[in-house]
Amino acid sequence: MSNAPTATTRRREAQFEALMQSAEKRICENGVGALKARELAADIGVALGGLYNIVADMDDLMLRLAQRTMVRLDAALEAGAASATAERPVEVLEGIALAYYDFARQNLQLWRALFEMRLKNPALPEWNIQAQLGLFRHMNAPMTALMPAASEAERILVARTLFSAVHGIVFVGLEERLIAVPQEALAQQIRWLVRAACKDLK
Amino acid sequence: MSNAPTATTRRREAQFEALMQSAEKRICENGVGALKARELAADIGVALGGLYNIVADMDDLMLRLAQRTMVRLDAALEAGAASATAERPVEVLEGIALAYYDFARQNLQLWRALFEMRLKNPALPEWNIQAQLGLFRHMNAPMTALMPAASEAERILVARTLFSAVHGIVFVGLEERLIAVPQEALAQQIRWLVRAACKDLK
DNA sequence: TTTTAATATTGAACAATGTTCAAATCTATG
DNA sequence: CATAGATTTGAACATTGTTCAATATTAAAA
Known part of the structure; x- marks a missing residue:
């Protein structure tokens, strides 16, 4: 064989x-x-x-495209996380958040496609769900550093909350149907939110 | 006549x-x-x-539906803002955020339609944009109370950031394609984020 | 009330789209 | 090189939103 x-x-x-x-x-x-x-x-x-x-069909096509985009996004987040030393977990999270924003901006339509694709069959295949959840992995280390006493479940919950919040700011901010927020102001706001949230974790 | x-x-x-x-x-x-x-x-x-x-066409139909939904959402946010006294602006913002979450949960599909509708002509009519921007008005008073020294532009920017962040948490949290976060945990997270952000404003 | 010009309604036809499948073509193996 | 099996084709189909000439209805004028 x-x-x-x-x-x-x-x-x-x-x-x-x-x-x-x-x-x-x-x-x-x-x-x-x-x-x-x-x-x-x-x-x-x-x-x-x-x-x-x-x-198989257009759904399959779009899911595979999403997979490719997520692989690239994953790399971008990894690089963002590496932009700060692990000794400064807040800066690592900031780096991830800004990398997310940057990726969305530079790959606007592909990034949007992740959310805009309307599938005939709304159930996502397992490999796609895993890829989505895998994106959170970059937050593991900094979250643990920030919440050493917390349970893993709690850390995951907070990580998800933070990620979702940043996603919301990026999503609304890049919505060009509304009055756009200047790019630099948006990055500033993301930094502020991450820092404020982390400050409160202690 | x-x-x-x-x-x-x-x-x-x-x-x-x-x-x-x-x-x-x-x-x-x-x-x-x-x-x-x-x-x-x-x-x-x-x-x-x-x-x-x-x-006029399906776009028009969906935009008018969105308008109706936003009118109801606006009322829900108003009620949420009224759930706390104006002397406690952080609680007012919390009330608005939780009201948003609650509305989204109780009107899941109609709320989703606000973001999922894909228009042939992506340009929104003025009345629709105004309705969207109008939703922020409930944050005016508490934001002013929290940032008395800031310019109006700055207050609007922060309000938008906060609203977007909450929207993101709700949006991801109600995405049933992923593992769902328990309802009460989600509300708890929203409260935490709003409080943490406001704490930092001072 | 009757007439009639304007208005509203109908539904058949069209265009754009994803999907299927029998037939035609090609490929790899004995 | 012959042929069984796999691949590719493109015409046909199903499902949509949208249009528009023909029909029916309404309201104003006589």
Whole structure:
């Protein structure tokens, strides 16, 4: 059972990658609503029906795109966490929060797609849920440093609260349907909130 | 120019009200994605094309639904603000935040529709933007009490940040696609965040 | 009341979209 | 190189929102 990659499977992988890139390009240009089966098929030189050999359906396509985005987001958060020394956990959390903001800003449409995708079947596959929950991992160390006496459950709860709060500020702040808050002011507000929350933890 | 309401306009108003109620019922039962032109038309006993005499299109329908929801939300926030005396601005803000959470929980699908509606034309009409911004008005008094020395611009910025943070906690917390946080724990977290943020304002 | 011009309503037709599947084509193996 | 199996195709279908010419209704004028 050597399982050497046959020509067909290699092409299939190339098709998948091309599909992802084409989809990402279209999302970046026109938002997640701009994903059209026919256009994507044309982009990658495949018949309409051929899409369904590469992904199960549009839900599947969007979930896989979300997965890719989350992998990149995860790396961005990791870098953000590394921007401060572990001896200063508040600064680490600040770094994570600002990295989140920065990622959202620089990948606005892909980031929005994470929340805007409307799936026919609302139940998320396990691998997607795990990826979402995995994003919290960067907060483990600083949270433990900040709340040494707390139980793990409590730390997770607070981490989630903090992350959600920052997400809310970013989400509303980047909503261009409303009057926009200046970029630097937004970063300032995020820093303030993280610091204020952490101050209170002690 | 007495402008007595003619039979036609009275029926038109009744149709509009029936349409809104039918749409709200369907959203509550199956989410905003469950709004179908044909089903709504059937609900209110009108031909398919007749819908377009009552609302301009589906975007218009959803924006008007959002408007109704925001009016109710506004009342809920007002009541929440009134749950504490003005002498204790932090408690007033807490009351507003908890009222927001409560409204979202009790009107889950209608509240979600505010964010999930995907409009063909993403530009919001002025009356809708004004309604959104108007929701912040309940924070004016307590914010002024908490930041007497700050400029109005600064107060508005902080109010928005606080509101966004609370929104984020509620939004993520009610996302049933992930592991849910127990209701009481969520309320507790909201209270904590509001208090921590306010503590830092002094 | 009757007539009639304006108005409102209808529903068939259209356009855009995701999805399916029988037929055509291609691929890998004996 | 022949052929069984896998892959690809694209026409057909189902579901949507939207339009508009034809029909029916309403309200003003006679």
